[in-house]
């Protein structure tokens with residue numbers, strides 16, 4: 396199965412087999428195109444996808460060492476995401492499927508993330524999933540392919556946004572999450588950093604499983620302003636601040652997952668995480684501790700499969716094809732597409 400992903404700032408294509416072998420995983424990142432603007436510019440992203448798509452798809456096929464006709468199908472992200480980019484990947488996928496006369500599957504990007512732990516770890520349904528990316532922060536009970544029960548979501552920003560914006564305030568390059576994690580790693584005394592900057596955990600005491608990150612972003616800005624009032628921020632201060640923020644984000648994410656596990660009426664097979672922020676080691680360890688407390692295995696895909704990639708789209712295509720869910724070439728590109736049972740399948 397060929398998977399094509401173009402919903403944000405990565406042009407990606409990958410060939411994956413039904414027995415979970417990733418034969419190729421070509422990713423072309425546009426970070427440099429957007430760097431001067433301090434964030435992803437949709438129009439620039441769409442053009443960059445158009446420039447890169449043929450090259451990236453070709454690379455995925457060549458690297459896999461297969462011929463076009465060996466493919467069992469073509470899967471492409473149909474949303475949610477920046478619509479210009481989504482259209483580039485979707486049209487490419489449809490054109491290839493039409494020309495090669497292969498089944499076409501329009502994949503929900505979020506389902507791509509959600510099913511990745513089945514590609515990497517063969518985790519069985521139902522599993523408790525923390526989906527944390529640049530645009531989404533959700534807790535879902537993954538019941539089956541195309542069947543997700545939403546247990547909690549962010550009431551304002553996504554966790555990835557909090558990482559990215561805080562990194563920007565610290566003068567770090569984008570994407571901010573990995574840069575902030577690298578800075579936090581330089582902090583030699585994390586407990587002292589946590590005590591010093593005293594971030595409060597969002598939504599403390601709230602009984603639901605929702606998230607909030609906008610308050611943390613503001614708190615971060617205030618602490619940076621206080622530190623810079625006397626000149627440039629010192630390297631030690633910056634690394635302590637990054638470590639303190641990272642640990643409060645990890646604590647907030649894991650606390651909400653603990654609540655979801657306590658309140659869910661179904662016993663999941665595992666606690667699982669996916670999406671860009673899931674590659675963060677502090678987040679992973681906090682979740683691992685929650686899973687251990689609930690006597691559940693914890694699973695997270697390798698970092699390269701957490702951030703946007705084509706393999707997750709190919710794998711979602713494989714799982715949907717196995718259910719016999721083939722889409723027509725009239726599948727629309729969707730800027731918004733919530734991952735819940737009512738809308739997870741595109742109506743024919």
Ligand code: KG4
Nearest residue numbers: 528529530555570572573671672675702703
């Ligand atoms: O899943 P993804 O690649 O794209 C979206 O679908 O949004 O997630 C990107 C987000 C960005 O906000 C990025 O900063 C964050 O994931 N991220 C991280 C790390 N790696 C990527 N956040 C924290 N720590 C990381 N190591």
Ligand code: ZN
Nearest residue numbers: 508528671703
């Ligand atoms: Zn993503």
